[in-house]
Amino acid sequence: MPAEKADVVIVGAGIVGCSAAYFLSQEKLKVVVLEQNAIASGTSGHAPASLGLTLHYTEPPELCEMSRRGSQAVMEMAPAIAEETGIDVGFRRQPDLALAFSPHGWEEIQRLAPKQNLDNELLTAEQCYAREPRLSRDVKLYGGLWCDWAARVDSYRLTLALAQAAQKRGAQFLTRKAAGLVKQGSRVAGVVTSTGERVLCDHVLLATGVWTPEASKWVGVPLPVHPMKGEQLLLDYDGPPIDTHISGAGISNPPMVNFLFTRRSENTYLVGVTAYESYVFDSILREEAKQALLSFAVRLLPCLAEARVTGHMSGPRPIPPDGMPILGPVPSLEGAYVVVGNPGVYCCILWGQLVRDLVLRRPLSYSLKPFLPDRFSAPVQGKYGIMALREAAARHG
Ligand SMILES: Cc1cc2nc3c(=O)[nH]c(=O)nc-3n(C[C@H](O)[C@H](O)[C@H](O)COP(=O)(O)OP(=O)(O)OC[C@H]3O[C@@H](n4cnc5c(N)ncnc54)[C@H](O)[C@@H]3O)c2cc1C
Structure with missing residues (x-):
């Protein structure tokens, strides 16, 4: 346990916690990160992380703007973080092609394209x-949207790199489960671990x-987050590289809610994706999901018939009921902040900087109003991001 009081204790060493540790330690603040398991063992170790502006993040405008600025920030910083740490974070530029698989999907693409x-x-x-x-004419296409402004990154490796850089600047990472908070009046004063240790901080x-x-439960404010599990296959394909990131709109191939195809490394590709609520943190791939993903991928890109299934990546996305991230100070508990939601990889840099600015009371260049943690005392308004995508797939599937 640290002998001295910390400036900031971060609970959770996923991409969000590690990014916050990175930016806070850059300011020479004394940072302690408590992780119950291993660094990047949560969702951040199970995400595909293509950067750009996926159509389902174009609404509402505040989420669109945040995703755009967030992706831009990762595109700018990922190469520097890789150089600083010597960890290849898998950053590569790639164009993005969103395909319409139905008339409804084409309407959606045309409606959302200008909003990007x-x-x-x-x-x-x-x-x-x-x-x-290499796209097959056996799958009917109604149109598409091309965008050069996209890239990919390995979210697991980026999390490790952020953690390593933060550690080099003095951040301390401890394997501990946080079990509650120490409070002094209306201020937070520390964290209590599951073994009763206290880590004091501001x-x-x-x-x-x-x-x-x-x-x-520790802060006394509802922070509802649903674990919306996504399943994805990993394929090895030795043919000429397919460097376009391909996604889809208006797919009707349950349990898929969207089509997603991206190159991850030399000859490894990822095919996704499903979305269903699962309250067990597991990385199991259901047989029906495997069949749906594989058969659709081979139908759309017949060259993949030669590919080998080498594994899968599956994990729960942290999703509040309205699909918007929860960002900002915890109401009525000075010094406590929460940062959770999708798209956590696009936004990891932006959100790490946000925590730094909140702690240092620096002005923010955007409004947190639609994202604040106090919004769940009333019924949620609207469904965005993955929640909107799931609803659309259920309506048209
Ligand atoms: C299939 C899939 C597709 C996705 N696609 C994208 C995408 O294209 N773009 C994008 O931006 N995002 C995407 N995401 C979402 C993205 O991966 C998440 O938003 C992001 O990884 C969340 O990071 P996090 O740090 O908040 O959570 P996590 O990585 O889960 O980290 C939280 C950490 O907190 C620790 N913890 C929890 N409670 C305690 C405690 N009491 N004490 C100590 N430690 C604790 C956990 O062990 C965990 O390590 C996708 C996710 C999935 C699963």
Whole structure:
């Protein structure tokens, strides 16, 4: 246990907690990170992390703007973090092609494309085949959206790199389960671990991902977060590289809610994705999901018939009921903050900087209003992000 009082205790060493540790330690603050398991053992170790502006993050405008600024920040900083730590964080530029698999999907793409506020290009089905000639004509396409502004990163490795850089600057990582808070009046004064140890501090960040409902009991404010599990296959394909990130709109192939195809490394590709609520943190791939993912991928890209299934990546996304992240100070408990939700990889840099600025009371360059933790005392308004995607898949599936 640290002998001295810390400036900030971070609960959770996922990509959010490690990014906050990175930016706080850069300011020479004394940072302690408590992790119940291993660094990046939660959701951050199970995400595909393609960066860009996925269509389901274009609404509402505040989430769109945050995802855009967040992706931009990762694109700018990932190479520097890789160089600083010597860890290859898997950062590569790649174009993004969103395909419409139904008339409804095409309407959605046309409606959402202008909201991206990016240099994107609406394509006819023929133009989609021209951009990626390996797409099969057996899957009917209604159009597509092309965007050069995209990239990918390995979220597991990026989390490790952020942690390592923070450690080099003095942040202390301890394997401990946090079990409650120490309070002094209306201020937070520390964290109590499951073995009764107390880590005293001036500020606490809850970066607890899908475990946040447990932490919400400590602060006395509802912080509902649903574990929305996603399943993805890993394939090895030795043919000529497919470097376009391909996604889909209007897919009707349950239990898939979206099609996602991305190159992860030399000859490894990822195919996704499903979304269902699962209250057990497991990385199991259901047989029906495997069949749906594989058969759709081979139907759309017949060259993948030669690919080998080498594994899978499955884990729960931390999703509040409205699909918007929860960001900011905990109401009525000075010095406590919460940062949780999707898209946590796009936004990891932005959210790490946000925690730094909240702790140091620096002005923010955007409003936190739609994301504040106090919004759950009333019924939630609207469904965004993965929650909207799930609803659309249920309606049209
Ligand atoms: C299938 C899938 C697809 C995704 N696609 C994308 C995408 O394309 N783009 C994107 O940006 N995001 C995507 N995400 C979401 C992204 O992965 C998450 O938003 C992000 O990883 C969440 O990071 P986190 O640090 O909040 O949570 P986690 O990585 O889960 O970290 C939380 C940590 O807190 C620890 N913890 C919890 N409670 C305690 C306690 N009491 N004491 C100590 N430690 C504790 C846990 O052990 C865990 O290590 C996807 C996720 C999945 C599963």
